[in-house]
Amino acid sequence: MTDLAIELIGICKSFGAVAANRDIEMKVAKGSIHGIIGENGAGKSTLMSILYGYYQADAGTIRVNGKDTHIRNSQEAIRLGIGMVHQHFMLVDTFTVLENIILGAEGGLVLKHGVKQARAHLKELNKEYGLEVDPDAVVGKLGVGLQQRVEILKALYRGADVLILDEPTAVLTPQEADHLFRILRTLKEQGKTVILITHKLREVLDITDNVSVMRGGQMVGNVRTCDVDRAGLADLMVGRKVNLQVDKAQREPGEVVLSVKDLNLVDRRNVKLLKDINLQVRAGEIVGIAGVAGNGQSELLEVLAGMQQPSTGEIFYKGQNLGTLKYRQPKAAVLRKLGIAHVPEDRSREGLVKAFPNYENAILGYQCDRSVCKGPLYSRKALVARMNQLIKQFDIRPDNPMLRVGLLSGGNQQKVVLAREIHANPDLLLIGQPTRGVDIGAIEFIHRRLVELRDAGKAILLVSVELEEIMSLSDRILVMAGGQITGEMAGKDATAPALGLLMGGGDKH
Amino acid sequence: MEQLISLLDSTIRVSTPLVLAALAGLFSERSGVVDIGLEGKMLTAAFASAAVAYATGNPWLGLLAGMFAATMLSMLHALVSVTYNGNQLISGMAVNTIASGITPVLGLAWFQQGGNSPQLDDVARFHEINLPFADSIANVPVIGQIYSGLLSGHCILVYLAFLVVLPLVTWTVYCSRFGLRLRAVGENPHAADTAGISVVRIRYLALLCNGMLCGMAGTFLSVYQTGSFIKEMTAGKGFLALAALIFGKWRPTYAVMGCLLFAFADAVQIRLEGVPLPFIGEIPSQFIQVIPYVLTVLLLAGFVGRAVAPKAIGIPFVKSR
Amino acid sequence: PAVVYDQAGKFDKSFNEAAYKGAEQFKKETGVAYRDAQISSDAQKEQVLRDMARKNMDPIIAVGFSYTQAIESVAKEFPKTRFVIIDSVAKGANVKSILFKEQEGSFLVGMAAAMKSKTNTVGFIGGMDVPLIRAFACGYVQGVKFVNKNDKVIQNMTGTTPAAFNDPARGTELAKSQFDRGVDVVFAAAGGTGLGVLQSAKSAGKYSIGVDSNQNYLHPGSVLTSMVKRVDIAVHNTFMDAKNNTWKPGIQVLGLKENGIDWALDANNRPLITPDMEKHIKAARADIISGKIKVVDYRANNSCPVQ
Amino acid sequence: MKFGQPSTLPRWAQLTILPALNLLAALLVTGVVTWVIGENPLECLKILVHGALGYGEGIGYTLFYTTDFIFTGLAVAAAFHAGLFNIGGEGQAYLAGLGITLTVFAFDKVLPFWILMPLCMLAAMAFGAAWAYIPAWLQARRGSHIVVTTIMFNFISYSLMLYLIGHQLIEPGSQNPTTREFGQNAWMPAMQNILAGIGISIPSTPLNGTFFLALIACVLFYLVVWHSRWGYELRTVGTNEHAARYAGMNVTKIIILAMCASGALSGLASVNELLGSTHRMNVLFTNGIGFVGVAVALMGRNHPVGIILSALLFGALTQGGLDLSFAKPMITREMVLLIEGLVILFCGGLENLFEPILASFFKRGK
Ligand SMILES: Nc1ncnc2c1ncn2[C@@H]1O[C@H](COP(=O)(O)OP(=O)(O)OP(=O)(O)O)[C@@H](O)[C@H]1O
Ligand SMILES: Nc1ncnc2c1ncn2[C@@H]1O[C@H](COP(=O)(O)OP(=O)(O)OP(=O)(O)O)[C@@H](O)[C@H]1O
Ligand SMILES: [Mg+2]
């Protein structure tokens, strides 16, 4: 038995009423990649935050390299050689990469020398692990993939031996993810220990040596990866049988609901974001748009949802030219009324108001809906009733309509958005990254709902960076690269390599 | 030429307290703590410095006292908004109100002059200091005039503000470790925290600097400009400084330019009053007096555009999303 | 008896303070205690008057024009109490209104300024642009022009809120700017702001003129003279009259004749006033009293004949 | 100990015990100060409370000030919910005064009360809103920082109004910078007259019908902000602009509307002052109510109930403080100011000072 890098014994942590962690036992072997999986809100982030000294455990002991330690704050964790890449990046957007990296480890009262050293050290790290980043780029302007590298560099720069990553791939494209894994493997070869939180079983099986499974704040299993298979893990994690295959019958699509002709979008700096987009979505079909993030999918969704004005080109919805419509209200509102629903890619930034209780988020975008009004005012009863309905339909947890959405786990937040948009019973559903950061239990559920919707004869335009998801859901698949549609193929005969090839075109990093 | 020089001369004079206050505000706001309490801190400093200068007959002790008093209020502000995560705007208002309350109360108790301090005699005040050869080259055209008319003959605090404080602050904010951490804490305290930086400590330090600079600003008013403390003597300068800070998008040099702009407009305004303008004739003084404010608004609308505040400003740092 | 001050406050180094001095004087002489109070908003004016009336204070002197309406309404409620308002006219059978001819005193100090000035440019710094201050300015200018038709008078108002009477820093700045424009004698009718003006005149080696109470002592050798407005005497006499039951309602206007207004000549500024200056000013004073010289009051129809 | 985390206190305790403790603390410190300047704290407290709430007239004045503060408080809150910090209430109220005066001068000879009064209110709101509109527009379209612009607009309003009152609207032949008295038909009925109508007699104070208006405003404010679509959009824009855009809300329009509403509310404060009390416009009749409004709103958590309470608190302090200063020569109005400052500090800034102590106490209770 190799000696242990980390040992967690009887860790307990609760936030007010919520017991996030209930005496957790976990052992992490030196020089191994250790996976942690679990449903949304299972307690993974909390556990790791405790290990990193961000939160204090209510009870239990932490052993690092066999020594009992009290980690009162991140500083001490860093000193113990623990580094963490948070789920929500902890970077200062207005700083350069270099500034972010030296922050807290400047080496001296004056920045100059610190910066010089850092520059040198960074070069080495680049060589060692293939983590190329321009040290003088402003972090806010980098893509998520690069931002994550910065986070990793930050940890390594501080000489971390144990690297914790919380859902690193949730925000990454397949390519980026693969690159990340290559990095992690090199790290492992260098004798570093990696703890990886993820919702993606594929990843767990790919690169971890051991897996810990959490459910409802408890540790329900510690296994060696080679001893388990995918289904097994899934069941262990959700605590019931999950069906990973999306079974959907072949189905003849109906008439065209959405058709886009020569759509172009140019931004203020005259960068072409969308080039001559032509596409159609029929009733009763799911059209998937595959592509590396940042190749125009987001923009396409926003244009279709009426949040941006196209520069040129026409959009027809049920044969009606949206360009020629009169808009008394903002376009987005009008389109919603016409039956176009939109699940934004970034739920916490756009899809929700985290400070509002659930039931108020249930009408975001549908605030003009008369059915929840009593005279000029809203009827709170109606609102709560609607939210309860959503909670039931999408089993959102915790099932409290009054709770602030910000307190839900991302997974459950995502369900709230989906539930709201589907509840509006749209004819066209624009949906971006429906399962980002969502546990498989929920994924399975969401996928089934989408298929049901399709079978009910709705048109669905699905944007996702998860090839699996695209392939298992879509009837037709369009691939976007560099703002253009670089190819189309039928869902059933699409293969990852083929798609990957088409996506290859416009990687902007 | 004379006119122009005297114009710029008074610009420098008037801007000095604004500059000091604005830079003070810069520290606290860059660290993510809103500070609408500049006014109050200046006022308290003005009082404390005048009182001590009067008692000891030494302006420098006055300065120290002023800086100390202002710092005390800064620490109060820190206690409320950093330690207790209270509302920073309320805290600022409290500081202002307490200041305009306590100064006359103490003043009355100590000097029986209705809350004002007695006139300081000359040794107890700061004075204009003449730079070497100011007089001898005074009538050399241009250079001489500028040197002796504009650069020479200011209070020591003026030189401190522009030649020491301003460069020092700029350097600190952009080139020092403290500056880096300061900006980080103001932009994304969580990031700073996970990087092992104590947000609380940085914010307290920021407010410490804030207090000391406010102290200098207040002292300038009472111990130099008027030679006595008079209640409510700050007359809104704290808010002008705040405006200048925002105007300068929380950057030292730009903020200072904002201050200079106010002061300049003010100086122009003073000289325009009662002077009949071509075509228009004489304008009512009130309309002359709005010039600085209107100018600011126009500039804001016209050129300055959107000012992006430090992201974390006004939000108490609490460990949870 | 009682005195109530207006928003400027008891110690405004100006007429409120003068009123206070008068009351103190009265107290010292007669040993009769009096009450006083300050307010901080319009709505409180009636309150403070009523409060005093209830406490059976009599007479009650209100300092400052802003009390006009308050006096009128409260005087109705307490017909037995005697009310006095300074600097304004209030109706009522039990109300006495005391006005001052500020213009007359300003005229004299204007002459002094004009005669002292070598640059033939003199300055005026007012607090807030209200008729009262305009009256000061107008009289001052008349005085200057009386000495020398084409002397220049540079005028500045400090601000647009009552704070303008409390902004010495700005006072210094205004004064400095006027000096830069050739002014060598400046008259400050701006309460606390004036202190700044006097101060900077002192440090710039120019002359200044004080206002309301005799401010010559503040900077001997720099303060040329002061335009004294004997609010203190007015208050003192009113209390006395009331004490000896010689108090009469109605309007009382105090000018040079009644010694309600005057220019200050004492040991502090003696050296600055040449015999010749003194002669002229005394003469003009006599003429004004005799009516030979008519000094226009700005407030008569809110306008001034000279600039 | 950590502050700002979701409190473990029962809600009722948060809403009752905590504020009570804070107020107590404020009074304690004030007591020390009064004691230091040689007065008897308890006696002073008695006078203060009695002065504010102890007798008819005191109550009348307290409520009169409360009315002002409710309006200006609501004004600040309205903007706040849209994420805007409007410290221009002072200027907006001042300008509203102009609206009222002009309307009265134009019509008080011709129109009857029932038409003139609503007209004046509309004018007040319109002028207040207009004065807020410009900064709002600049913020929404040009991105000029609302705090700066509103500060500037306060200064500008002072000049503008002083000129208008001192040179244009001034009562001919008057000594004072003030307008002529308004016609009786433009007077808001005083409370004593209203109540006399139903046979209750109370001492005469400036308290007037506007008070009811303020209460109505609070109710409307609550309904609009928390139960109407407009309020929903307002709060969304205020908390997450991206979400607002996503939800198809017209952000620019909402921001401008919010500021105008804010201005209009400030405007109503001057209805209380001019039509209710002075019946003519004096220079700077607003004296600071706009700024007190900020404190009131912040301490009232931008919620009508909170605003009413804190407005009442400040009203009481203003009135009781005045009586105190009458009774105690040593206690000046500045002393009262100091007291207000301490109250703001403890009840506003240090609101959760006692939270942890109380929390642990409750824990042990269980
Ligand atoms: N800061 C907090 N305050 C209060 N409760 C919290 C906090 N953080 C976590 N919790 C609670 O602890 C539970 C576990 O949170 P945790 O972040 O560990 O979930 P998770 O496993 O990371 O979920 P996900 O898979 O979505 O990341 C959550 O359900 C939440 O209710
Ligand atoms: N302030 C808070 N109070 C209570 N619980 C919180 C708070 N912040 C976060 N949580 C809980 O912490 C857990 C983790 O939150 P988080 O946003 O990381 O969920 P997530 O699924 O990991 O997010 P995402 O999926 O968007 O990456 C969630 O279960 C959430 O309920
Ligand atoms: Mg998590």
Ligand SMILES: [Mg+2]
């Ligand atoms: Mg997650």
